[in-house]
Amino acid sequence: MLAYILRRIAYLVPVLFVLTVVVFTFVEMLPGNIIDTLVGTEGNNDPEVRKILEKEYGLDQPVYVRYAKWLYRTMQGDLGTSLVTRRPVAVELMSGIPATVYLAVVGISLSMLIAVPLGTIAAVRRNTPIDYTAQVASLAGISIPEFWFAILCVLLFSLYLGWLPSSGYVSPFVDFWGSLKFLILPAAAIGFRQAAYTTRLTRSSMLDEMNKEYVDTARSLGFSERKVIFKYTLRNAMIPTITISGLQLANLLGGTVVLESIFAWPGVGRAIFEAIIQRDYPLIQAGVLVLGVIVVTINLLVDLTYRLLNPRVKLG
């Protein structure tokens, strides 16, 4: 197992290499360069000044040298300075992480709370009205765009019923109960959508497990149906569900851009979105890089957990 873990970590190197190259290339491919911006503001287009500036910013060096230097700085935690706020990019991003994690974790938990019971019941009561309802609901959930669903929720619960605020954020560390009010709508929007996927998955892996021989054995030994399902099949069926939920969590940490901007949720996704609107390239670059690293790391952890939960999987 240790050898496997080490090998998996070694596999991260090329993955991170591709990630950094893409992110670096992105800034390289932007039209113009930083000198234009600097010279532009000074109103000074003297070629001599340009040369000095180019040297100062290292733009006279070949691309791979600049990539190596950028990588070296990045690995030391120096992600650059925001063009808009003039604060270090790392600080800007870090300040968004708690909100994003809070939303993603609650959203995924909600999704599993809905999906696991629903998927299990649908599988056990297969081809009954409950099953059909679950299937139709999850198909609908997959097909509804999350932003539209979010808008409809706001329309119903904030504008018509007035029960919940339409947007905003209070840190749970400041006022836990107060923060819940703001959390409910975005978390529900995430939860329902992810639950649509997870329900289908739970249902089909439950059905898979229930067709296996050990279930017949357990039944023929006279175990109650309840025991067969809860003690044996559900446990096995949960393995893919947990894996997928982990991957969803990773994706949400990087992909809640839309919901974060609808609900004015001050997370990393919204920070990146605003950086795009304001053309704050260092922030875009660092944001995508940081989120990419987070996703890769969580994917690795999920994969390792999967092997732990399911020792039958061959390490390969």
Added chain:
Amino acid sequence: MADLDSPRIAYLDTTQRAPAASPRLRRLTVSLANAWHELRKSRTALIGFIMLALLFAACVATPVIATHDPVKQSYRERLAPPSAQHYLGTDRLGRDIYSRLLWGGRRLVAIAILAVTLGLTLGVPYGVLASYYGGRTDTIAMRFVDGLLAFPGLLLYLLFVTLAREWKLEGIYNDLILVSALGFAFMPEAARLARGSVLVEKQKEYVEASRAIGDSNLSIALRQILPNIVSPLIVNATVRLGYVILIVAALSFLGLGTPPPTPDWGSDLAAARDYMETAPLIAAFPGLAICYTVLAFNLFGDGLRDILDPRLAER
């Protein structure tokens, strides 16, 4: 499943009744009848197919069935409710929503199809070749794919879209950037899927046989194995089309898609948010259109999977 054979007889009859003008036409009729027969096995696929047929018909017929110019503003008729003049009412600038939906859908579906085709064109040969040659080639090729897969959700598209904005690309060029971003993003998934199927397929006898008669590696990989792994790819591509439509809609909802006044379901929906209280219907129609389209692709993809892999259908 007692009447398993009766539809078969029915389809044989259709082929006999079909005018046997040329052998090619007859072959086409037979294969269409076969496809229809297969399609009827799954209610999901059938519903999805009908929904898609309607959608494509609407996309093709847009210039004929649209009643107004989608970008023509009319200040006297702002936020009008549905009427005989404007089937679905008008938006905040007095533009006909029905016509905007049609034109927007035509563009959206075209983008999605182009993007998925691009992803398949890049990803499938990549995966097939990587896995067919195996060994070190495979390992290196797949590490690269893993690197691309590491990009979370929307972020890759956000990078591309930002570049497109900075280069001041407009109209068709902007759409092409979007298409290539979505295509590239689909490439790793298509490559992995193709690779997985090839790993199974290349153990089979027919590959051995082709090798025995001296076919080249490239020809075996692309001409023998590829046609045998098509079904999982088709299913995946169909579901992916729905997903791509959601992504494009989300991007333009954020204001990062095609700039106005181009009709676009996502940005029309975003613009309608401000009138949510006074005229909620404007936000309803683009939303429903997106749901319908994505649902159609998902239903068809789901049903197709059941038909092509009957083992799964029993679940």
